[in-house]
Amino acid sequence: MKYLIFLLLFTASLTGWAQQSLSKPQKGEVIYHVCQRSFYDSNGDTQGDLNGLRQKLDYLQELGVTSILLMPLYDADCYHNYFANDFEKIDAEFGTMADYIKLVKDVHRRGMKIYLDMETQYVTSKHRWWKEAVGNLKSPYSDYILFDDAAHQQPTTMIFNLRELISYDGTVIPITTVNLRNPDVLTYNVGLFSYFLDPNKDGNFDDGADGFRLDHAMDNLDEKPALTNLFATFWKPLVTRLKQVNPAMTIVAEQANWNDVGTDYFERAGVDRMFGFGLQRAMLSFNKQQLINKADSILRLCPQGKDQLIFLENHDIDRFASLEKDGRKQRVAAALQLLIGGIPAIYYGQEIGMQGRNGSFGNTDGNDIPRRQAFDWYKSGEGPGMAVWYKNTGQWWAQSTLKPNDGISVAEQLASPTSLLSYYKKLIALKQSNPALATGRYENADNTNASIYGFYRTTGASRVLVLVNLSDQPQQTTLTGRSRPYKTLLGPAIGLQRARLAPYEVGVWEVR
Structure with a gap:
């Protein structure tokens, strides 16, 4: 009799738990795309870093985001880290591998996800493949990069047929293209990505990334004759083998053609997500017919099981608040992005109306610094943690939109119920409280x-x-x-x- 009573009580409690679980609204994913160098500095060197990002996870959770997308972490001479000296080393200005794992574990403890941006299609002259392959046909890396001559004395060009990048600080960085048709390069990439999925290889992914952003992914990389049909020979095999490591991981690919809705990437490369560039332009057009057309092609016709990332800004385009000063229109754009569907990706500072437009400062990657300025935490524009790594280095600093007492800071907006920051919090909370808005x-x-x-x-x-x-x-x-x-x-x-x-x-x- 006692056993029967216990069984009835246990069954009732289990049923109640199940009903409670079923009634709990399913939250949608909201990504925060951050330039970590510009976000928060934890050690006073003006460089935003991994420990600084970890210290600000409370802010991100209070905003309502569920995932963080980092710009590349690997060792590089360029401030944006897109062209690697060493894929396997974390840039020392960001911290150490131990700092990275501490960040990832803290993110996961909070029920959040973390994604890494990767671009392994190019290497600099400091990379091992370049140093050991140039002029050495017997090198094991002789076929890891592309050359313009049979003697392997002249590494080929990179994107836009350039041979070097001039950094904002005047550093000249020679860069070449990796031979993605080499099976050994594919094997290397599988190992590299797998390492960041599961650093200690124990099958427990609490210390690993939840997925990757593939920058500048192309079927025919930069129209180079040697790098055709890469969906079949490189990207699809890479994605397939990474899914074998962690079936739950997610791949989002940036289409090089920003007018492409990504159908080929879904079907032929096997990626999970693409970027809704067409819808981004439609949202900022304030044109009803454009919105209908692009939402139909990008959202309604997205294949089942796939998603589009919906964004207003990113590190490669001008900030909307610089293009549109009307705060009402900034709120409309935010509502469209967060409520229309897909997976919204907020670019850091967008939620406080940060400004920044591409500069015209000559042949330098400093032209993009205005789009990647320090996140403004303080009313004065100054204070502990401000990541002003580019201070006094050029016209991008002299013309900086980082101004005191302009209303564009966390400190000025945090306590105001009518601020843009409060509106973002309100929209995200609304989205997450309703099943249709969350995932419909x-x-x-x-x-x-x-x-x-x-x-x-x-x-x-x-x-x-x-x-x-x-x-x-x-x-x-x-x-x-x-x-x-x-x-x-x-x-x-x-x-x-x-x-x-x-x-x-x-x-x-x-x-x-």
Whole structure:
């Protein structure tokens, strides 16, 4: 009898737990794309580093992000670290491998994910392959890089047919292209990526990356005749073998052609995610028809099991707040990015309206520094942890948008309920509290007003309507189709089929 009572109580508690688990909303992924060199400095050398990023994980969790995407970590002479001296060493200015593992474990303890940006298609003259292969046909690395001559005296060009990069500090960095058609290079890459997935090779991935961003991935790399059909010979085999190491890992590839929606990458390279460049341009256009067209092709037609990364900014494009000063439009863009579907990726500082446009400072990678400036933590623009590694090094500093008392800092926005930072927090919290907004599929919502863009997000029995006034005038509209009652989640109340929105207002309603 006692056993029966215990069994009944246990079964009841298990059922209650299951019901509680099922009723708990499933959160969607929200990525924070960070230039770690510019984020937070933990040791006073003005270089943002891994320990500094770890110290600011509370800030990221309070913002609501679930994942972090780092720029390359490996040893390099260029400040952005995209061209490696050594793929296997972490840049000493970022810290050590121990610092990296400590960061990863802390991220995972918080239930978050971490992704690494990788570009192994190029190496510098300091890389072992270059140093041992140039002029040495007997080197084991003689076929690891491409050459322009049979004697292997002249390494070939890199992207844009350049042979060198001039860094912001005047350093000249010779760079060449890796031979991705060499099976040994593929084997090396499998080992390299696998190491960052599982550094101690114990099959427990608490110390490893959750996936990778593949920078500048191409089927025919830079149109070089020697590097064709790479989806089949390099990228797909790489992805397949990495999935064997950790089936749960995720690969996102950056298409070199920013007009490409990534269908080939999904089908032929086997990647999990692509970048929604077309939708990014549509969101910033404030044009309803462009939004409908791009959302249809990029979101609605995305293959099942695949995703698009939805972004407004990244390290290669101008910050939206520099292109558009109107704070209302910045909020509209944020709402579109976070609510429309796919996997939103917030570029660091976007949430406080940081500014920065590509410079015209001559033949130097310093032209991109304005897009990658120090994250502004303080009202004065100065204080512990400010990662102003480029201070007093050129015109990018003289023309810096990092100004005191301009309202564009965490300190100035944190306590204000009307700040852009607070709006981002509100949107992310709304997204994560509703199953349809968190993970639902996208569907256009027809209405009669050319200035109001609308869409539904739907998953299971949960359905949400979002309407956005893209204009600076009050607008009203009638929804087409069957009338339904709505519960307001954000913005004004709505009738059975009619809505009225203030200039640049966003409305979100649960469809009953």
